Amino acid sequence: MIPKMMKAALCTGAATPLVCQEIETPVPQAGQLLVCLESCGVCHSDLHLRNGDENLPDEFYPLVLGHEGIGRIVAIGEGTQTSLKLGDRVGLPWLYDTCLDCGPCLTGSETFCTHQRARGIHAHGAFAEYALLESRFACVIPDGIDPVQGAPLLCAGLTAWSALRKTSIRPGKTCLVIGCGGLGQYAIMIAKAHGATVIAVDRDPAKLEEARKRGADHLVSAGPDAGMQVKALGGADISINFAPTPAVWQTIEQAANPMSDIVAIALVHDPVPLSMMWLIDGGHRVFGSSVGTRQDLRDFLDFAVKNRLDADVEVIPLSQVDTALDRLQAGSVTGRLCIDFSL
Numbered sequence: 001m002i003p004k005m006m007k008a009a010l011c012t013g014a015a016t017p018l019v020c021q022e023i024e025t026p027v028p029q030a031g032q033l034l035v036c037l038e039s040c041g042v043c044h045s046d047l048h049l050r051n052g053d054e055n056l057p058d059e060f061y062p063l064v065l066g067h068e069g070i071g072r073i074v075a076i077g078e079g080t081q082t083s084l085k086l087g088d089r090v091g092l093p094w095l096y097d098t099c100l101d102c103g104p105c106l107t108g109s110e111t112f113c114t115h116q117r118a119r120g121i122h123a124h125g126a127f128a129e130y131a132l133l134e135s136r137f138a139c140v141i142p143d144g145i146d147p148v149q150g151a152p153l154l155c156a157g158l159t160a161w162s163a164l165r166k167t168s169i170r171p172g173k174t175c176l177v178i179g180c181g182g183l184g185q186y187a188i189m190i191a192k193a194h195g196a197t198v199i200a201v202d203r204d205p206a207k208l209e210e211a212r213k214r215g216a217d218h219l220v221s222a223g224p225d226a227g228m229q230v231k232a233l234g235g236a237d238i239s240i241n242f243a244p245t246p247a248v249w250q251t252i253e254q255a256a257n258p259m260s261d262i263v264a265i266a267l268v269h270d271p272v273p274l275s276m277m278w279l280i281d282g283g284h285r286v287f288g289s290s291v292g293t294r295q296d297l298r299d300f301l302d303f304a305v306k307n308r309l310d311a312d313v314e315v316i317p318l319s320q321v322d323t324a325l326d327r328l329q330a331g332s333v334t335g336r337l338c339i340d341f342s343l
Ligand SMILES: [Zn+2]
Pocket: 043, 044, 045, 046, 067, 094, 155, 156
């Protein structure tokens, strides 16, 4: 029996704390599934949204955040065509849906669809006991993945995976990971699993120590001479940036080996001094990557089961999600925070 009301952590406006309150349980329409949440990871994007950094229009509120949700299907909207069944465990990632009919959508690059909608912005997210999922955007969570330990795979892990799969990563290549928070730690594990040598850069010694535990071969402290240190260690064939500062460009430029791949992930709003001559002489490829497609998620979860991507997950009850965001803001969290709905 699905209750008429459910608990949700509600974002009532920009820069206001999330409040736990009862709201109406959504009813799935044609093409939609209703999911009873077991877990939802807490991401830095949730913090930016709560703090009002995204300048969302007033009509977007009240809003339920959360885009690393895992739960079981408890209702299927009438007229929905799907092979999924009640009880199936599914993921609720950042990408809520896309138009399915533009160039990027038709060629497996739907994360660049200009009509995409995000979970936790354009549709209610998973900081709630129940949430809607578009059936065409549903991904089954394999049995080998624990819902709480595995929730961060849906955003942090997927984003790192999707970025690395666009590069030439393989054994013999050296991958430079800049920024060793949650995403960076996944990138290190994924790059190592692909047989690459990994050089990790961060300004925080604790994060570098964590990077070492995840398999990074070399640790370099962030700063003006980080790029030259990386160069002395053999340079970077692949550079992947998770640090939200334009200061990293100097490191990337100095560290790059000829014909390197450079992937931008962190949301750096200020421009960087990209030299066209450096680009031409080195034959580099510079590109962006954003979350991951449905196929990326399926492939990545399969990879995660086979490669045991252990993250350091701290569980919290739904009622503590706002405090958890404060802790993320203070930088006092080393692993990933995840709501466990059984608490
Ligand atoms: Zn996220």
